[in-house]
Amino acid sequence: MTETRGFGAVFFPLGVLATFSIIVIAPLAAACWPEEGSLWNALPTLIGSGSTWKLMGSSLIIATGASLGATLLGAPAGHALRYVSPRVRGILLAGLFIPMAAPAHVMAVAWIELVGHGGLLASWIEIPFYNRAGVIFVLSCVYFPIPLFATLAASRRIPPALEEAARLHTGWIRAFLGVTVPLAATSTLAGGICVLLLTLLSFSIPSLFQVPVYTSEIYERFSATHDAAGAAAAGLCLLAFVSLIATIAVRRLRRHMGQLQHTPACMEPRQASRGAICLASTYCLALWAFTTMLPLLAVAVRALPPAACVAAWRTARGEIMCSLAVSVSVATGGIVLAFLLARIRGGMLPLLSAAAFCVSGPVLGVGLIRFWNHDGLRGMVYDGLAILVVAGMARHLVFPHLGLSIASSQLPACLEEAAAVHGVSKWRRTLCVVLPLLAPTLVLWWSLLFMLAWGELDASVLVAPPGWTPVSVRLFSLMHYGPSSMVAALSLVSTLFALGGAGGGFLAYRLLRRQVYG
Amino acid sequence: MGWTRILLVIALTSLLAGCLPGKPEVVVYTSLDEMYSQPILDDFTASTGILVKAVYDTEAAKTTGLVTRLIEEKDRPRADVFWNNEVVQTIVLKGKGVLQAHPSQAAKPFPDHFKDPQGFWTGFAARGRVIIYNTNLVTTPPTSIQAFLDPQWKGKAAMARPIFGTTATEAATLFALWGEEKARAFFEGIKTNGVAVLAGNASVRDAVARGDYAFGWTDTDDANGAVEDGLPVKWLFPDQDGIGTLIIPNTVSMVAGAPHPEAGRELIDYLLSPAVEAKLANLRSLQIPLNPNVQTPERVPKLSGVKTIDLPFEAAADQMEHAMTVLREVFSS
Numbered sequence: 038m039t040e041t042r043g044f045g046a047v048f049f050p051l052g053v054l055a056t057f058s059i060i061v062i063a064p065l066a067a068a069c070w071p072e073e074g075s076l077w078n079a080l081p082t083l084i085g086s087g088s089t090w091k092l093m094g095s096s097l098i099i100a101t102g103a104s105l106g107a108t109l110l111g112a113p114a115g116h117a118l119r120y121v122s123p124r125v126r127g128i129l130l131a132g133l134f135i136p137m138a139a140p141a142h143v144m145a146v147a148w149i150e151l152v153g154h155g156g157l158l159a160s161w162i163e164i165p166f167y168n169r170a171g172v173i174f175v176l177s178c179v180y181f182p183i184p185l186f187a188t189l190a191a192s193r194r195i196p197p198a199l200e201e202a203a204r205l206h207t208g209w210i211r212a213f214l215g216v217t218v219p220l221a222a223t224s225t226l227a228g229g230i231c232v233l234l235l236t237l238l239s240f241s242i243p244s245l246f247q248v249p250v251y252t253s254e255i256y257e258r259f260s261a262t263h264d265a266a267g268a269a270a271a272g273l274c275l276l277a278f279v280s281l282i283a284t285i286a287v288r289r290l291r292r293h294m295g296q297l298q299h300t301p302a303c304m305e306p307r308q309a310s311r312g313a314i315c316l317a318s319t320y321c322l323a324l325w326a327f328t329t330m331l332p333l334l335a336v337a338v339r340a341l342p343p344a345a346c347v348a349a350w351r352t353a354r355g356e357i358m359c360s361l362a363v364s365v366s367v368a369t370g371g372i373v374l375a376f377l378l379a380r381i382r383g384g385m386l387p388l389l390s391a392a393a394f395c396v397s398g399p400v401l402g403v404g405l406i407r408f409w410n411h412d413g414l415r416g417m418v419y420d421g422l423a424i425l426v427v428a429g430m431a432r433h434l435v436f437p438h439l440g441l442s443i444a445s446s447q448l449p450a451c452l453e454e455a456a457a458v459h460g461v462s463k464w465r466r467t468l469c470v471v472l473p474l475l476a477p478t479l480v481l482w483w484s485l486l487f488m489l490a491w492g493e494l495d496a497s498v499l500v501a502p503p504g505w506t507p508v509s510v511r512l513f514s515l516m517h518y519g520p521s522s523m524v525a526a527l528s529l530v531s532t533l534f535a536l537g538g539a540g541g542g543f544l545a546y547r548l549l550r551r552q553v554y555g
Numbered sequence: 556m557g558w559t560r561i562l563l564v565i566a567l568t569s570l571l572a573g574c575l576p577g578k579p580e581v582v583v584y585t586s587l588d589e590m591y592s593q594p595i596l597d598d599f600t601a602s603t604g605i606l607v608k609a610v611y612d613t614e615a616a617k618t619t620g621l622v623t624r625l626i627e628e629k630d631r632p633r634a635d636v637f638w639n640n641e642v643v644q645t646i647v648l649k650g651k652g653v654l655q656a657h658p659s660q661a662a663k664p665f666p667d668h669f670k671d672p673q674g675f676w677t678g679f680a681a682r683g684r685v686i687i688y689n690t691n692l693v694t695t696p697p698t699s700i701q702a703f704l705d706p707q708w709k710g711k712a713a714m715a716r717p718i719f720g721t722t723a724t725e726a727a728t729l730f731a732l733w734g735e736e737k738a739r740a741f742f743e744g745i746k747t748n749g750v751a752v753l754a755g756n757a758s759v760r761d762a763v764a765r766g767d768y769a770f771g772w773t774d775t776d777d778a779n780g781a782v783e784d785g786l787p788v789k790w791l792f793p794d795q796d797g798i799g800t801l802i803i804p805n806t807v808s809m810v811a812g813a814p815h816p817e818a819g820r821e822l823i824d825y826l827l828s829p830a831v832e833a834k835l836a837n838l839r840s841l842q843i844p845l846n847p848n849v850q851t852p853e854r855v856p857k858l859s860g861v862k863t864i865d866l867p868f869e870a871a872a873d874q875m876e877h878a879m880t881v882l883r884e885v886f887s888s
Binding site: 088092154155245247249254257259260261262263265403406407410411412416419420499501502503504506514 | 582583584589608609610611612620622623624626627628630631633634647716718719723752753754765767876879880883884886887
């Protein structure tokens with residue numbers, strides 16, 4: 038199929054690429070641009086230093102532990118959810134997603150309030166959080182939804198006939214272990230590797246628990262010795278390491294991914310026995326209570342009396358409004374840009390988006406200052422709330438970018454081709470064919486991006502304009518000197534807002550999905 | 556009305572609003588805890604009508620500090636005034652050309668030791684680095700920081716990570732006072748003796764008050780907070796028979812190329828006024844007034860009654876970056 042390339046067809050991708058460059062590439066380049074060669078001088082010193090490798094080792098131990106823990110918690114739930122009724126599954130999924138929707142530092146505080154020193158259950162069980170095991174435990178409880186969703190998605194593609202055939206020859210358990218688990222294993226493993234990569238990059242939880250990791254090396258280079266070049270070099274090393282793991286994982290996993298690729302996405306298994314359904318539901322409920330309800334309940338108890346929540350709202354009303362405005366703008370702007378980028382289908386662009394996330398918040402923050410803090414239009418952006426929107430978009434664009442690229446590539450090409458044959462321009466095809474089909478996915482990614490922007494701290498803290506403080510920054514400050522009831526109350530209020538955004542988006546997704554796909 | 560017209564009206568209204576003369580404002584970056592600094596900045600707005608836009612630090616969380624931000628913004632500063640809760644980082648900023656001199660009349664009464672001779676910064680409302688101890692666990696409290704090396708206290712003491720905040724200032728001071736070899740040996744000894752290294756000075760206070768540790772190294776404001784809350788702790792100025800106690804003032808300075816210089820100068824003069832020092836002394840933070848014209852409240856220790864470390868702050872500032880590099884190495888594992 039040939040198509041005449043008009044003015045819009047040429048300049049539209051250029052405009053999208055220019056926007057992407059201004060928001061993501063330029064700050065990244067500004068952060069890593071060598072100042073009189075200082076970055077390149079810092080790299081050999083960094084690589085040759087024993088402490089670099091020691092910290093990288095510590096990060097790797099924590100990431101591996103958290104990945105294993107999250108997979109052990111999440112994968113069984115992913116399998117179990119397949120056997121419960123669709124209505125109950127929806128409710129349980131929403132509940133099990135909460136630990137990831139709440140800001141990570143809030144969940145860390147929640148666990149300390151529950152079983153840390155002086156916590157609600159400390160007289161029965163007290164966990165010493167201030168070590169690697171504590172960090173691994175909390176990270177596992179925060180990130181287990183990733184392997185859960187990965188496993189559920191794969192297990193729902195398994196043809197029930199395969200499992201039934203196995204059950205004819207052997208028992209239910211052996212069929213499950215011999216057929217269902219191996220078929221979903223690649224996806225479960227992919228989820229585990231996602232957790233590994235995210236925890237390698239995590240900073241707030243190890244920092245709260247005083248456990249030295251590689252990301253703390255980057256932060257300390259900035260704040261202790263003001264060594265921006267050294268921090269950028271350390272950020273680049275982290276980026277290289279994460280990229281290496283991701284590349285190896287993708288190559289290895291791709292070989293095994295094909296098994297379920299051509300089966301329909303939602304295949305319900307035959308009605309399981311009452312016992313199996315009961316067991317599955319009990320495990321999911323227990324997991325939900327353990328990882329979500331108990332810690333958040335501890336925060337709620339600490340925040341009592343209710344007046345503390347009102348006081349927290351009054352104290353941080355400005356910050357909450359600031360975060361709300363920024364998060365909505367980040368989510369909306371990010372989705373529009375990610376959608377347009379997905380339409381362009383540039384092969385290297387998702388990698389650049391990923392680089393902005395992996396290079397760590399402060400490195401990106403410095404890049405944002407260097408690029409935007411100039412007179413003129415850039416200065417106007419830097420001096421206002423817009424810089425927080427730019428920071429949030431630059432840092433988290435990778436997620437909707439990758440998600441929408443995949444979703445866009447899976448749309449049936451025949452629909453667009455039919456429109457093109459009738460002479461409909463690319464712009465109109467995007468608006469009238471692709472956009473309605475992707476609308477549910479766009480809304481889902483909007484809510485995820487809102488949630489990420491709500492908890493964003495690392496880059497925002499460096500560029501927050503005078504007079505505007507996001508609630509995440511305020512909460513982190515309060516954790517230092519504020520009374521614990523106020524910290525708990527604000528944590529609760531902050532979590533409710535994050536969940537409100539995510540929940541609203543999820544409901545809109547369900548509605549749109551029903552409208553579009555029936 | 557079509558969409559184009561609506562958008563045009565919105566754009567024109569925004570443009571006009573932007574062109575109207577706004578309220579005078581001043582931008583301050585402050586690392587003093589918001590709970591103490593905000594009421595003072597609000598008072599300034601109430602008395603002058605100048606709107607204060609503040610950016611607060613989150614140093615304990617080890618997020619990049621305001622100092623890094625000021626350095627990065629040097630070519631086009633957004634801040635007018637830097638109100639630091641310590642002094643050495645301010646001197647580092649002076650060395651990097653981030654500050655400009657403002658020889659304020661209000662700085663005249665302050666002792667020379669606590670102000671820059673060229674007027675780049677002025678120190679006011681000081682805190683001391685003190686030993687806090689749990690009265691249920693300690694009968695004879697340690698009176699020197701050398702107690703952190705004493706095997707008798709192995710695993711029973713706590714301090715903040717010495718690469719941030721006032722603990723970093725004290726570490727740099729010890730490097731300047733003792734030389735690298737002795738200072739390094741001291742901090743390695745601390746590590747060997749199982750001293751707990753916590754998130755910040757407030758964490759040290761809380762851990763000692765809970766009885767997790769017998770004693771710790773913190774600031775007067777944190778220690779006094781615990782005493783006022785009725786917790787089983789007391790505090791003392793260490794090394795009164797030896798090197799003395801480190802007294803660290805707040806510092807206020809003018810940022811070079813400040814966008815609102817007049818309002819900035821006004822804020823600096825206000826912060827150095829006796830009223831502000833008196834207010835800070837009367838708060839829980841118990842900050843020691845440095846202006847001799849300020850009446851020191853009874854509960855606040857008098858500077859004349861404390862033996863202080865006899866070292867210019869510039870010497871500590873010279874050691875800062877090197878000391879931090881060494882200490883990051885010592886405490887990296």
